[in-house]
Amino acid sequence: MDHEHDHAYLHEHNIPHTHDHGHAHSHEHTRAVLNRLSRAIGHLQSVRTMVEEGRDCSEVLIQIAAVRSAIDNTGKLILQDHLKHCIVDAAIEGDKKAIDDLCEAIDKYMK
Numbered sequence: 001m002d003h004e005h006d007h008a009y010l011h012e013h014n015i016p017h018t019h020d021h022g023h024a025h026s027h028e029h030t031r032a033v034l035n036r037l038s039r040a041i042g043h044l045q046s047v048r049t050m051v052e053e054g055r056d057c058s059e060v061l062i063q064i065a066a067v068r069s070a071i072d073n074t075g076k077l078i079l080q081d082h083l084k085h086c087i088v089d090a091a092i093e094g095d096k097k098a099i100d101d102l103c104e105a106i107d108k109y110m111k
Helices: 003-012 030-052 057-093 096-109
Strands: none
Touching: 030 057, 057 096
16 A cells, blocks of 8 residues: 555544654544535535536526535635644644644634
């Protein structure tokens, strides 16, 4: 297994592991995040089909808004997990880089 696959496996099975920021990394909502992403992907594929079939633009825009909302809610869940686990650990360990990385990620996420 390559490192990236090992990492995904550990996440998928909620197995604590270390990241570059040096603290244990596990999330209680990994399965929920994966399920939400799968549903959003399926929904987006349905929107693509709507466009291919020439469906009404208003309907397409409404469905795109629904996909965007689903993705935003998934992002919130990821952020909550990250704060409750990784950032709490990073704060305890004095890991300023993990906190700086989170701030940068939030800046990019909120654009």
